[in-house]
Amino acid sequence: MMNSLTSQQRKLAYLIGILLLLIPIIMLGLPSDGTKAGSRGKLAQLRTEYELGESDLGDVDPSSAAMNLVLLGMRGVAVNLLYSEFDMQKDMKRWAEMEATTDSIVRLQPHFEKVWEMNGWNLAYNTSAEWDAVPDRYFYVKKGGKFLMRGVRQNRKSTHLQYHVANVYQKKIGIADEAKFYREYFLHDPDPKFKGGVDPEFNPDEQDNYLVAKREFEKACNIEDQYRRPQHILDRTLFRSMPARCQFDYASSLQKDGKFGEVTREAWQEALTDWTRKYGQQEFSIPIGPLGTDVRFPIRLEMSAEDIRKEIASPDDAVRVAKMVESYRKMVNYYYWRTRANCESESKTAEAHRNLYEANQFYKKQELEKARDAAYAGMKGFEEILRTPEFSDLQAEESLVEECMLGMMVWEDIHRVSGEKVPADYPLKWLAAQHQGNHGMIANVQRSFKRLFLD
Amino acid sequence: MSFDPQDMPVFDAIVYWMVVVGVLSIIVMVVSLLSLLVSHRGAGLRIFAEEILRSLTDLFSLSIRRIWALSKLTFIEAYRRKALAVFVVFALLFMFAGWFMGGDTRDMTTDQVKVYVSFVLRTIAWLTLPLIVVLSSFGIPEEIRVRSLHTVVTKPARRLEIVLGRVFGFSMIGTLVLLVMSGVGYIWIVRQVPASARDMLVCRVPVYGKLQFLDRAGNPADKGVNVGDLWEFRSYIEGATKARAIWVFPGIGERTLDSDGNLHLENQFLAFRSYKGNMKQSLLYDYQFRNPDTGATYTTEARPINENRGVTDVISRKLVSRTDGKTYDLIKDFVARDGTLRIEVSCIDREQYLGMARPDLFIRKPDVSFAVGFFKAAAGIEIMMILVVLLAVTGSTFLKGPIATVLTSVLMILGGEKAHAFMDQLMIGRSDKGGFQGGGFFESIYRIITHMNPTTELPDNMGFTIMTGVDGLLTGFLWLCKQVIPRLQYFNMSEYVSNGFDVPFGSTLLPCLLILVGYFLPCVMLGYFALRIRELESK
The missing domain is CATH 2.60.120 (Jelly Rolls)
Known part of the structure; x- marks a missing residue:
């Protein structure tokens, strides 16, 4: 039929066709007028409804947006090619080039959270471990942390990414084999350009890593609350316990560093408040109905049996809720941490810790008499504490038992060195007997004992 | 260092080249003779002898003056086609490159210097090579189209001289572009690197040795221990x-x-x-x-x-x-x-x-200036450019412009290290020797359709024997094609300079020159014969 038309008529028909096709495209693509209700184009409406606009998601990176536009629909292909480069560079240990490729990948996929997570992890955990010198390792831990922080800036509603930022501060810096060095570097960066101070981008407030981790975990909780973006990493009760757990870590690390004064006691006091008043009072919605139904009830880990009875009319439901509360408490080790914080915030516990710590220090310096006295005072202090029914749960707490056993080992060794017989009975002897079969723990204590000579 | 420069076995390479060129020449001669015998019967042999004689006459009566004149014309023609407009793109890139690549200049690291050097050399190569491919591929077809070649061929100029004139002319314009770009690029690098970090701009001159190992008992071993690295370089x-x-x-x-x-x-x-x-x-x-x-x-x-x-x-x-x-x-x-x-x-x-690994310990002789290494790397780009001109001009003698462009570009892509490694694996055909699993062309199709595991043996019957036989023939053809595709891995010298090394002659420049010389004779002859038999009236 087209062939029977003149050239001019055909052109006119094409023009009309183009215009007709343009109408739905324009309707779909009309820009937003800035208000949610009045957004005109369908795409703009959907974008507003699901908060998918670039600026809704996080900071806008103009180069990233331009690159994606230029590549049209080919960014998947480009990213695949970049990943094969990335793998090759990683295998060949070409770290600087691998980092540049990583940067290109995230520019192409700035809102793909897993990409940030994977590459942040790769820098902080895999790449750092490939280096031999600890300052080099720390450099890549920082890189990973900063990379994840950049991910959060571009995806400010991502609970996951914020959780991983906090994880770098808490686990990578606080628990790694090199933790002793990392924690020191966190406050005194080995990079000469920071002149012995902190890296302001990584630790702007010059705080301990656990306190920074606590703040970052709190941010993750806030994101979860504010944007209703649930996380799928941990059970929610565990996830929400992280800020308080960081406070525990902070208080413990102060003790490990030999600080037993008011600051440490206050840190434990704050940990207790965080655990019982803040975390313990948070509500967690749990299912209480029969299987297949969605009857939920908000529980708090600090709620008493009386609270449950008051809030639930049906006695059957009350029993079920009480059981659930108990099982969640067990899952997060609620009682243990409450007891520990209670105990540690007492001055006699701080004194016992100080005595055992000083015993080790005197022993290192071979001031044996002072070491023996300090060890005995520490053992006596803990004898009293652990015999208190309120704190008896701590008899099974591994790090505390190891600390006590190390004190005993020092005390017994001094007797041996001095040619004296170890008395038949002494404080905490029963504790050693209780853990006799725990070979892993005994090996740990022996290793720590040997290290007293090496460090 | 993550690369291992190896000297080219020059003698073996020359022998190999002679074998490949000899075999190809014989095949071409035999095919031409047979086709002449079929088309002209008894006169075929006489025509063949006359053609050979005429070719030899053309070859021995080459005039440098005429080639030079044709080269100059080619140069002027490329200039008039605004080939030098490439400088605008180049200038734009370099005006703003510092904005995007400038790190902390007070704290310049070797990695940043590396980025600068590889950026400059890569930009020069990526700007000049496509330009030269297009110019050289369209030169002869365009002249045939506008019939300006007719005026040339009616002059005493021989067709071999036309091919040579084109090759030299396009190489000259490419050289001019390259000279300006590498000069500006060098100044740009030196200016970008602060005075305090200039000592990073060096070219170390290494003497590499041979590496052997002793195992933990002191016995000679091929390698040391593998600690789990995927890359078995070290x-x-x-x-x-x-x-x-x-x-x-x-x-x-x-x-x-x-x-x-x-x-x-x-x-x-x-x-x-x-x-x-x-x-x-x-x-x-x-x-x-x-x-x-x-x-x-x-x-x-x-x-x-x-x-x-x-x-x-x-x-x-x-x-x-x-x-x-x-x-x-x-x-x-x-x-x-x-x-x-x-x-x-x-x-x-x-x-x-x-x-x-072998390059991880070397004797460092007194360093040479950064300029030496940089301009050697630029010379590598120059040699590659001439090779590209050669391939494109040859292609353009029997193909139209766009097709010659595609042909040259494909040859360039296939000439890369990865493409050659891929073809090698295809040709090995057996996974236990480092090749691909699943057999040749037909065998792999059969395995895909029937979901047969690549490790499962094929049934032993006549059909499969024929299939693997045909696959063998196809692989043989691939082998022949592979010999014609240049190995371009030697031409990338930027890695040496960006890593702070001088460009070694024996393992890079010499192979590049040999490859260029190796392609020169067959390409020019192919272009000459193609132009002789080409019907110039057909656009």
Whole structure:
């Protein structure tokens, strides 16, 4: 039929066709007028409804947006090619080039959270471990942390990414084999350009890593609350316990560093408040109905049996809720941490810790008499504490038992060195007997004992 | 260092080239003769002989003056086609490149310098090569289209001279572009790098040795231990055992030492710890110089490695043994009669490992200026450009412009290292020898359709024997095609310069020149014959 038309008529028909096709495209693509209700184009409406606009998601990176536009629909292909480069560079240990490729990948996929997570992890955990010198390792831990922080800036509603930022501060810096060095570097960066101070981008407030981790975990909780973006990493009760757990870590690390004064006691006091008043009072919605139904009830880990009875009319439901509360408490080790914080915030516990710590220090310096006295005072202090029914749960707490056993080992060794017989009975002897079969723990204590000579 | 420069076996390469060119020439001759015999019967042989004679006459009566005139015309023609407009793109890139690549200039690292150098060399190559491909591919077809070639062929100019004139003319315009770009690029790099970091702009001149290993019991081994790295470039020696990495450096004499008589040994060993140990202390290594003729040995003190950055150890010519106080002269006492120096490296720390590959230890001769290495790398781009011109002009003698462009571009892509490695794997065809699993063309189709596992043996019957036979023929054809595709891996010299090394002649420039010369004769002859038989009236 087209062939029977003149050239001019055909052109006119094409023009009309183009215009007709343009109408739905324009309707779909009309820009937003800035208000949610009045957004005109369908795409703009959907974008507003699901908060998918670039600026809704996080900071806008103009180069990233331009690159994606230029590549049209080919960014998947480009990213695949970049990943094969990335793998090759990683295998060949070409770290600087691998980092540049990583940067290109995230520019192409700035809102793909897993990409940030994977590459942040790769820098902080895999790449750092490939280096031999600890300052080099720390450099890549920082890189990973900063990379994840950049991910959060571009995806400010991502609970996951914020959780991983906090994880770098808490686990990578606080628990790694090199933790002793990392924690020191966190406050005194080995990079000469920071002149012995902190890296302001990584630790702007010059705080301990656990306190920074606590703040970052709190941010993750806030994101979860504010944007209703649930996380799928941990059970929610565990996830929400992280800020308080960081406070525990902070208080413990102060003790490990030999600080037993008011600051440490206050840190434990704050940990207790965080655990019982803040975390313990948070509500967690749990299912209480029969299987297949969605009857939920908000529980708090600090709620008493009386609270449950008051809030639930049906006695059957009350029993079920009480059981659930108990099982969640067990899952997060609620009682243990409450007891520990209670105990540690007492001055006699701080004194016992100080005595055992000083015993080790005197022993290192071979001031044996002072070491023996300090060890005995520490053992006596803990004898009293652990015999208190309120704190008896701590008899099974591994790090505390190891600390006590190390004190005993020092005390017994001094007797041996001095040619004296170890008395038949002494404080905490029963504790050693209780853990006799725990070979892993005994090996740990022996290793720590040997290290007293090496460090 | 993550690359391993190997000298090209020049003699073997020339023999191989002669075989390939000889076989191809014979095939072409036989096919031409047969086709002439079929089309002209008895007169075919006479025509064939006349053609050969005429070709030889053309070959021996080449006029340099005419070639030069044609080259000049080609140059002017390319100039008029606004080929030099490429400078606008170049200028734009370089005006703003510093904005995007400028790191902290006070704290310049070798990695940043590396980025600058590779950016400049890559930009030059990526701007000039496509330009030259398009210009050269469209030259002859365009002249045929506008019939300006008719005026040339009616002059005494021979068709061989036309091909040569085109090749030289396009190479000249490419050279001009390259000269300006590399000059500006060099100045740009020097200006971008702050004065305090200029010492990073060097070209180290390495002398590489041969590497062999001893295992933990002291027995010779092909490799050290694999500690789990996917990339098997480096292998590891165990500390506090008899495991050694032994380098034998050739051609060592007084000229290898610096002006103060010191030997500079540069290494980049990697560490692998089987337990953490003392984390504050890097792993330690030592060198042992050993003269195989006299049995004299000298062991240096233990030194810490500097992983991924490298260490330059300055070894004094006069060595005093710490055990017996005996004095040695490094050159007189340790260089063997054949001029080699043997250095054994051991790892000191028990149950820890040091990783190394051949280029991880080298003797560093006095450095040369950065400009030397940079312009050698630019020369690499120049040689590649001439090769591209050669291929494009040859293609354009029997193809139309766009098709010649595509052909040249495809040859360039297939000439890359990865493409050659892929073809090698296809040709090996057996996974146990490093090739692909699943057989050749038809076999792999059969396996895909029937979901047959690549490791399962094919049924033993006539059909499959024929299928694998046909696959073998196709693979043979692929082998022949592969010989025609240039190996371009040698032409990328930017990695040397960006890593702070001089461009070695034997393992890069020489192979590039040989490849160019190797392609020159067959390409020019192919272009000449193609132009002779081409019907110029057909656009």
